[in-house]
Every structure is written in structure tokens, then in C-alpha cells.
Amino acid sequence: MKHFRKLTGPYFAWLVLFVLIPLVLIAIYAFTTSGNPVKTLNFTLMNFAKINEPTYIKVFIKSIEMGVLTTGVCLILGYPMAYLIAKCPEEMQDMLIMAVTIPTWINMLLRTYAWMNLLSDNGIINGLLSVLGINPVTMMYTNFSVVVGMVCNFMPFMIIPIHTSLRKMDNSLIEAAMDLGANPFQTFQKVVLKLSMPGVINGIVMVFLMAISSFVIPKLLGGGQFVLIGNLIESQFVSVGDWNFGSAISLILAVLILVAMRLMKKMDVQDN
Amino acid sequence: MRKKNSLFSKFYIAICFAFFYLPILVTMVFSFNSSKSLSKFTGFSLRWYKALLENSEIMSAVYVSVTIAILATIASTVLGTMTAIGLSKSRKIIKDMVLSMNDIPILNPDIVTAIGWMLLFSSLGFQKGYMTMLLAHIAFCTPYVITSVYPKVRSLDPNLANAAMDLGATPYQALTKVIIPMIRPGIFAGALLAFTMSFDDFVISYFVSGNGVKNISIVVYNMTKRINPTINALSTIVIVVIVVILLLANLLPRLGGGDNKKNNQNMKKLVAGVAVFALVLSLVTCVANKSNNKEARVLKVYNAGEYIDPDLLTEFQDEYNCTVIYETFESNEMMYTKLQAGDAYDILIPSDYMIERLIREDYLQPIDWDCLTNAEGLNPDVMNKEYDPGNVYSVPYFWGNVGILYDKTVVDPADLSEGWNLLMDTKYAGNLYMYDSERDSFMIALKALGYSMNTHDKNEIQAAYEWLIQQRDTMKPVYAGDDVIDNMISGNKALAVVYSGDGAYIMSENEDLGFLMPEEGTNLWYDAMVMTRNCENTELAYEFMDFMLRDDVAYRNTQYVGYSSPVVAAYEQAQEEDYEGIEAYVPRVGYEKDEIFRYQDTDIKKLFAELWTKVKAQ
Numbered sequence: 007m008k009h010f011r012k013l014t015g016p017y018f019a020w021l022v023l024f025v026l027i028p029l030v031l032i033a034i035y036a037f038t039t040s041g042n043p044v045k046t047l048n049f050t051l052m053n054f055a056k057i058n059e060p061t062y063i064k065v066f067i068k069s070i071e072m073g074v075l076t077t078g079v080c081l082i083l084g085y086p087m088a089y090l091i092a093k094c095p096e097e098m099q100d101m102l103i104m105a106v107t108i109p110t111w112i113n114m115l116l117r118t119y120a121w122m123n124l125l126s127d128n129g130i131i132n133g134l135l136s137v138l139g140i141n142p143v144t145m146m147y148t149n150f151s152v153v154v155g156m157v158c159n160f161m162p163f164m165i166i167p168i169h170t171s172l173r174k175m176d177n178s179l180i181e182a183a184m185d186l187g188a189n190p191f192q193t194f195q196k197v198v199l200k201l202s203m204p205g206v207i208n209g210i211v212m213v214f215l216m217a218i219s220s221f222v223i224p225k226l227l228g229g230g231q232f233v234l235i236g237n238l239i240e241s242q243f244v245s246v247g248d249w250n251f252g253s254a255i256s257l258i259l260a261v262l263i264l265v266a267m268r269l270m271k272k273m274d275v276q277d278n
Numbered sequence: 279m280r281k282k283n284s285l286f287s288k289f290y291i292a293i294c295f296a297f298f299y300l301p302i303l304v305t306m307v308f309s310f311n312s313s314k315s316l317s318k319f320t321g322f323s324l325r326w327y328k329a330l331l332e333n334s335e336i337m338s339a340v341y342v343s344v345t346i347a348i349l350a351t352i353a354s355t356v357l358g359t360m361t362a363i364g365l366s367k368s369r370k371i372i373k374d375m376v377l378s379m380n381d382i383p384i385l386n387p388d389i390v391t392a393i394g395w396m397l398l399f400s401s402l403g404f405q406k407g408y409m410t411m412l413l414a415h416i417a418f419c420t421p422y423v424i425t426s427v428y429p430k431v432r433s434l435d436p437n438l439a440n441a442a443m444d445l446g447a448t449p450y451q452a453l454t455k456v457i458i459p460m461i462r463p464g465i466f467a468g469a470l471l472a473f474t475m476s477f478d479d480f481v482i483s484y485f486v487s488g489n490g491v492k493n494i495s496i497v498v499y500n501m502t503k504r505i506n507p508t509i510n511a512l513s514t515i516v517i518v519v520i521v522v523i524l525l526l527a528n529l530l531p532r533l534g535g536g537d538n539k540k541n542n543q544n545m546k547k548l549v550a551g552v553a554v555f556a557l558v559l560s561l562v563t564c565v566a567n568k569s570n571n572k573e574a575r576v577l578k579v580y581n582a583g584e585y586i587d588p589d590l591l592t593e594f595q596d597e598y599n600c601t602v603i604y605e606t607f608e609s610n611e612m613m614y615t616k617l618q619a620g621d622a623y624d625i626l627i628p629s630d631y632m633i634e635r636l637i638r639e640d641y642l643q644p645i646d647w648d649c650l651t652n653a654e655g656l657n658p659d660v661m662n663k664e665y666d667p668g669n670v671y672s673v674p675y676f677w678g679n680v681g682i683l684y685d686k687t688v689v690d691p692a693d694l695s696e697g698w699n700l701l702m703d704t705k706y707a708g709n710l711y712m713y714d715s716e717r718d719s720f721m722i723a724l725k726a727l728g729y730s731m732n733t734h735d736k737n738e739i740q741a742a743y744e745w746l747i748q749q750r751d752t753m754k755p756v757y758a759g760d761d762v763i764d765n766m767i768s769g770n771k772a773l774a775v776v777y778s779g780d781g782a783y784i785m786s787e788n789e790d791l792g793f794l795m796p797e798e799g800t801n802l803w804y805d806a807m808v809m810t811r812n813c814e815n816t817e818l819a820y821e822f823m824d825f826m827l828r829d830d831v832a833y834r835n836t837q838y839v840g841y842s843s844p845v846v847a848a849y850e851q852a853q854e855e856d857y858e859g860i861e862a863y864v865p866r867v868g869y870e871k872d873e874i875f876r877y878q879d880t881d882i883k884k885l886f887a888e889l890w891t892k893v894k895a896q
Contacts, residue, residue, distance in 0.1 A: 010363050010364050010366075010367045010439075010453070011364055011367050011368050013361060013364030014365055014368050014372065014376060016360070017361035017364075017376065020420075024383075024395070024398070024413075024417040025382050028394025028395055028398045029382070029394060031397040031398060032393065035397060061895050062895075068895075086290060087290065087291065090290060102291070104524070104528060107524075108520075108521060109302060111474045111520050111524060112302065112478070112516065112517050113498070113513070113516060114478065114480065115480055115495050116305060116498060116512075117301045117302065118301075119513075120304045120305045120513075121301050122761075123317060124300065126317070126768075126770065127765070127770035127771070128317055128769065128770055130317050133318065144708075147758075158297060158301065161294075161298070215385070215387065219387030219389050221481075222481070222499070229756045230894060231714075231755075231894050233891070233895040236387070236389050238891075239389055239390075240389070241891075243615075244612050244615060245608070245609055246615075246887050247618060249397070252393065253393070253397070256389070256390045259387055259390055263386065264385065264386075267385055
């Protein structure tokens with residue numbers, strides 16, 4: 007059955023051109039100084055030394071903080087949602103999961119733009135508050151607005167994998183645990199949570215990945231002072247024009263994420 | 279007990295859905311608002327849908343988004359399905375290698391992938407535009423198609439294809455008659471995923487596109503700076519289309535029920551429908567291209583965002599039978615980066631200091647003033663400035679200064695004498711917008727300290743940096759972009775640093791505001807049209823510049839944008855009719871403490887850029 011083997015050929019070449027070479031290019035830019043476009047290769051570690059400055063370290067720390075915060079909120083709000091959906095009758099579950107999915111198919115920018123109108127000082131939420139006689143609250147350009155924007159955009163990616171693993175779960179296991187004398191809390195902790203772990207890990211990975219590299223949501227909802235890794239990379243390429251430094255940050259981000267994924271996968275395997 | 283539980287769970291599910299759907303609902307509701315406001319509903323109207331249809335920038339973005347999504351879906355589905363089938367028969371090493379490389383674009387952050395492709399295209403010398411965007415979209419959709427098709431292929435009985443061939447089918451027949459029909463749900467799911475991924479993409483497109491080719495996301499990103507309900511109308515249409523596609527995709531197979539034949543027919547109908555749609559679109563493209571070919575006169579203009587009355591562009595194209603490829607930038611630096619990266623334009627509209635730099639670095643060609651019949655109408659006050667003595671290279675477009683917009687109902691008039699240090703007055707802490715621009719922010723700090731804004735003295739720059747850090751810590755300003763305009767119109771904060779032109783526009787919408795030009799002096803600036811060295815159709819370029827200098831055109835432009843026109847007749851008419859009594863429209867002239875930005879050495883420029891990043895990221 008070797009007939010179809012050659013079908014892989016074109017994509018293999020495509021992968022080399024569109025996956026391998028771009029990564030090599032990023033690495034080349036990250037380790038050179040000659041500005042853009044690279045003509046002569048002047049090897050240097052300067053770009054990485056620069057990242058070591060407190061300001062840029064802070065950007066990394068803040069991005070990781072926002073990533074952890076967003077992932078945490080998504081998990082805390084998303085797990086119950088996935089669990090409750092999984093308890094519904096089959097037909098209903100399909101409908102609800104589709105309803106969770108639909109927003110993710112709609113342009114992220116458009117939804118973020120709507121949040122700007124909801125959260126701004128004279129926005130819709132503050133308008134409602136003032137009707138109730140409550141003083142306006144500043145929500146735009148804060149950690150709050152950025153987290154709200156990210157959670158709204160990314161939570162479906164937490165709910166869906168958790169729901170998938172909960173749905174696959176054999177109900178008799180829960181009954182067995184109860185029969186053996188476990189209380190509801192123990193049953194949840196020792197059986198349900200444990201069995202849904204693959205979904206939880208998948209969800210955490212996806213949300214964290216998107217949150218840490220996002221640059222549109224922090225820019226629109228956080229304002230110019232909200233500099234995360236993504237914003238730093240964008241500004242290096244778009245306004246500052248230091249492609250080498252930008253590439254160095256991108257490289258670090260990529261390595262950080264690929265390593266994190268590996269670790270998560272390992273945990274996943276050990277758990278099982 | 280059970281009942282209580284289910285009530286609670288229903289409530290929780292409802293709250294979560296409200297959270298997901300609230301922004302979508304808000305967008306849709308306000309697309310029908312009769313006024314420009316996006317927070318107060320004043321009445322039902324379809325005016326934004328009309329505005330949408332008339333907006334050629336948005337319509338062409340819709341066209342780009344749709345055609346790219348269709349083409350990328352077709353290409354990535356074919357490529358992905360082929361590869362998935364091939365992989366299932368490949369040796370383990372090859373399989374593992376391809377699959378793990380295939381995972382990289384899925385796992386890697388979008389922005390890193392996008393930058394990799396941007397570097398790839400620029401190294402290959404590709405002109406950024408439709409082709410690069412299409413290639414990139416195929417490249418990021420295919421991995422998703424493979425991940426949804428490959429499991430289906432793997433679950434097939436490997437003997438099926440063998441059996442077909444034993445019975446005399448050619449490999450091609452085995453493929454099309456046996457394998458593909460069996461993995462159809464996977465292919466279908468992959469194609470759907472590819473379509474929506476491509477249609478909604480922003481990050482990848484933003485970095486790999488150029489030369490005026492924009493998809494919906496890029497246009498929205500550029501428009502978020504100034505509130506415009508046209509986006510809501512567009513969103514509503516996009517949402518309805520996506521929901522209809524999703525419902526069709528989910529319902530069609532179910533409508534067929536267990537009946538496979540019916541199912542198949544429905545599928546065929548759908549595929550045929552999409553194919554016909556794609557065909558019609560490509561025909562439209564051909565026709566559009568042909569009509570483009572007739573008028574071979576093309577002018578590429580690169581201007582700041584929201585800096586022209588778009589109707590004027592349409593009029594110019596009709597009047598001079600040509601096509602204008604119009605692109606916008608967020609900052610002079612962004613424009614320069616693009617030029618440096620090799621993007622070609624005919625006419626640029628940068629600011630004074632950038633023009634000085636472009637002249638020094640030999641990007642421009644001199645202007646033949648005899649070709650500009652309307653040049654006599656120009657205001658001598660804005661000519662012959664330090665950045666380009668004698669206006670050898672530049673034709674003024676707009677001019678103005680920078681000042682503080684203040685809310686008269688909040689700010690004590692006595693405090694105005696503080697000048698720039700008003701921005702350091704803790705009475706207004708948390709109640710101000712700074713402008714997210716390194717040059718303007720450092721200008722303010724340097725002027726507040728009594729230094730020249732063009733200083734090269736590192737101690738003075740350090741002092742200004744400390745001023746900004748102190749301001750950041752004590753005043754908690756928001757470093758905003760053009761969104762300041764809408765925020766100040768709604769009166770969100772008491773103080774804002776704005777360009778005079780934006781100030782004039784904001785004041786014409788909100789009467790409570792005043793405009794302060796601080797006594798310590800401010801930045802007097804000039805934006806001008808320049809012609810690049812590689813501009814070939816200079817005749818058309820002169821026609822464009824001359825058109826913009828025409829009295830009536832300049833008037834409509836200044837009326838629309840709010841910035842002060844260098845054309846005397848337009849300037850006077852706007853002062854009398856549109857901006858009467860609005861001090862921001864009439865920038866201060868001849869004040870000795872006001873300065874023009876000058877060219878900076880790379881070292882100084884880098885220093886400012888780094889310090890500014892530090893101020894913002896503290």
C-alpha cells in the first residue's frame with residue numbers, strides 16, 4: 007500500500023518552506039545586528055543581553071502574570087460550566103456546546119471592540135450604573151478590562167476540552183465511588199476531577215498560550231501603557247524598526263511556550 | 279434538593295452565556311442606532327448600513343476577506359486531505375516528523391508565526407499584498423485540516439483501498455470512490471475550520487499583508503481609534519453570515535438523518551453551492567481587474583490614519599480616471615519602517631522631522647513647483663521652515679501644534695497658568711490622557727523643565743525621563759492613541775494632550791472644552807506631501823497634490839479632518855463657518871518658545887525609544 011505515500015511529498019516541501027525556514031530566519035535575525043534586511047551576518051548576543059534589562063524582564067513577568075490570571079479565571083468559571091453542560095441530556099449538550107462555540111467563530115477584534123463600548127467611562131455599563139444611582143467606575147485601561155476581554159475570548163477553549171473529557175467519563179465509576187462510601191466531595195476530587203484532568207490540561211495549555219501572546223486585546227482594552235510580550239514584539243517590527251531585537255523576543259517566547267507544552271504533556275502522561 | 283440544584287445550574291449557564299453574547303448583542307443593537315453614540319440608543323435607523331455600502335475601503339476589505347477565505351479553504355483542504363491520506367501509509371519516521379512539524383504553527387504563538395512569514399517574504403523579495411496573504415492563510419489553515427482529517431484516515435480499515443484495487447480499481451478510483459467518501463465528515467469539518475480561521479484572522483494578515491490589501495480585521499483594527507458605528511453594521515452582517523454557515527453545517531447532515539443517500543445529496547448541494555459562489559466571485563474579480571487595466575494610471579499614497587475625507591479620494595479617481603491605492607500608518611516611525619523594509623509608494627504625507635530625515639537619506643525627489651497651479655493659495659506662514667528650507671521637497675498638507683484640552687467644568691481657570699505642569703497637578707491625578715508617542719511626551723517633559731525639545735544633552739533627556747516617570751507614578755495617566763478623540767467628546771477625563779486639529783474637532787462636538795497652548799512653548803508641526811524617489815507616474819502625483827491644494831477640496835478636507843489647512847481660502851472659510859471661536863483651529867504663530875521637531879541622530883533616537891518603552895512598561 008505504498009501508492010499514496012508520495013501524496014505526502016508536496017506538503018513536506020511546503021513545511022520546510024513555511025515552518026522550518028521562517029524559524030531559522032527568526033533565529034538568524036535574533037543572533038545578528040545588521041538591521042533589516044540581513045545582508046552581512048554579524049553574530050551577536052546583544053539582543054538577548056538587552057532583554058535582561060529590568061524593564062523588559064518586567065514585561066515578561068507581567069505577561070506571565072496576566073496569562074496565569076486569565077487561565078485561572080477561565081478554569082474557575084469554565085470548569086463548572088463544562089460540568090453542568092455535561093450533566094444535561096445528550097441533545098441539549100450538543101446545542102449548548104454549539105452555543106459555546108459560536109462566539110469563537112466571530113472575529114475577535116469585533117468582540118473586543120464591543121467591550122470597549124461596554125467598559126468605557128461613559129459606556130453602557132456605567133450608563134446602567136448611573137441609572138441605579140451608582141457612581142461611574144473606571145474599568146477601561148486597567149487589568150480588569152484586559153482580563154475581561156481575554157476571558158470572554160478564550161473561555162470557550164477551556165470549556166470545550168473539559169466537557170469532552172467529562173462526557174467520555176463512565177457514569178458507573180461515579181456510582182461505584184458513591185457505593186463504596188465516598189461523599190460527593192471525595193467523589194468529585196478522586197474520580198471526576200482526576201478523570202477530567204486531560205481536558206483540564208488541554209484547556210489550560212490553550213488558554214495560557216493565547217493569553218500570553220495576545221497583543222490586540224491588551225492594546226485596545228489596556229491602552230498604550232499596557233505593554234505585554236506581544237505588544238513589545240509588535241512595536242519592534244512596526245514602529246521601532248529593530249527587527250533583530252523583535253526576533254530575539256519572539257524566539258524566547260516560542261521557546262518558552264514549546265518548553266511549557268512539553269512539560270504539560272509530560273505531566274499529562276504521568277497522570278495517566 | 280435536586281430542583282434547587284438544577285435551578286442554580288440553569289442560572290449559572292445563563293450567566294456564562296450572557297457574558298459570551300453580551301458584546302455580540304451590543305454590537306448588533308448599536309448598528310441600528312440613529313446617532314453616532316455607542317453607549318446611548320437614540321432611535322432605530324439603517325444609516326450605518328448605508329454608510330457601510332458606500333465605504334469603498336470596507337467593501338474591498340470584505341471582498342479580500344471572502345475571496346482569501348474561499349481560496350485558502352479550497353487549497354488547504356486539498357493539500358491537507360492529500361497529506362493526511364499519504365501520511366497514513368508513510369513510514370513511522372516520516373509520519374512523526376511531518377506531524378510534529380505540522381504542530382508547530384498550531385502551538386506557536388500567532389505573532390511568532392506571523393513574524394516568521396514576514397521575514398520569509400521579505401527575504402524572498404516578495405511584494406507584500408494579496409499573494410503573500412493568501413500563501414500565509416493556506417499555510418496556517420492546512421495544519422488544522424490535517425489534524426481533523428488524519429484521525430479519520432487512521433481509523434479506516436487499511437484493507438478497504440486494497441480490496442478496491444484488487445477488484446480492479448485504479449489507485450485514483452480507490453482514492454475518490456472509497457477513501458474520500460469515508461473520511462468526508464473529517465474533510466468537511468477541516469474545511470469549515472479553515473474557512474472561519476481564515477475569515478477571522480487578524481495577526482497573521484496584519485504582518486504579511488501590505489500595499490493597500492486589507493481584510494476586515496485590519497480595517498477594524500485601524501478604525502477602532504475613532505468610534506464609527508459602520509463597524510457595528512459590518513460586525514452584524516459578519517455575525518449573521520457566520521451563524522448561518524454554522525447552522526447550515528450542523529443542521530444539513532442531521533436533516534438527512536440516517537439516510538445516507540439524502541445526506542450525500544445535501545452535501546453535494548452544499549459543495550456545489552460554495553463552488554458556484556467561488557466561481558461568481560472570481561468572475562467578478564476578472565471583470566474588476568479588466569476595468570482596472572483600462573485605467574493603467576495608479577497612484578500609491580501613504581498617509582496617516584483618519585487624515586483625509588475619503589470622498590475626496592473617490593472624486594479624484596473619477597475626475598482623473600485613475601486608481602489610488604491608499605494606505606494608512608499609525609505613526610511616522612511606522613511609515614519609515616515600511617519604507618525601509620522596501621515597500622514602495624508614490625506620495626507620502628509625513629511630518630516635518632521625518633521629512634528632514636527622508637531628505638537626508640535620499641528617499642525623495644524634488645518638487646517642480648511649476649506643475650502645481652494652485653500653489654499660490656498656500657499660506658506663507660507655513661512655508662520655508664527649517665525642516666525643508668525653500669520647500670524643495672515638500673508641499674504642506676496640514677499644520678498645527680500640541681496643547682492641552684481641558685474640561686472647563688472641572689479644571690480651575692487659575693490652574694491654567696501652570697502650563698505643562700498642569701499635567702503634574704495631583705488635583706487631576708487619574709483624570710488625564712497623555713498621548714502615546716515618545717516624541718510628544720518627551721517634548722512635554724522637556725518644555726515643562728524649560729529645555730529645548732530638540733536637545734541632545736543626555737542630562738536634560740534624563741531629567742525629562744524622570745519627569746515622565748514621576749508623572750506616571752503620581753498622576754496615573756492613560757497613554758492613549760486616537761481613542762482620546764471619542765473619550766474627550768464624551769467627557770471621560772478632565773485633561774488630554776492632543777494635536778490642535780484633533781482638539782478643534784473634539785471642541786466642535788463638546789462645548790465644555792478649552793484648549794491651552796502652554797506658555798513654556800510647544801511643538802509647532804507641519805505635515806506635508808512628498809514625492810518618493812521611485813515615483814514613476816510623476817504627472818499623476820502632481821495632479822494629486824494640485825487637487826489637494828484646490829480651495830474647495832482643501833476646505834472640505836479641513837472641515838472633515840479638523841486640522842488647520844495651509845490653503846488660505848480654506849483656512850479662513852473653516853474659521854468662519856465651522857470652527858468659529860474654537861481656539862484650537864488657529865495655532866499660535868511666531869511665538870519664540872514654540873519649536874519644530876528636528877532630525878535626530880540614530881543614537882538619540884534609540885535613547886528616546888528605549889526610555890519611552892521604559893516609561894510605559896514601568
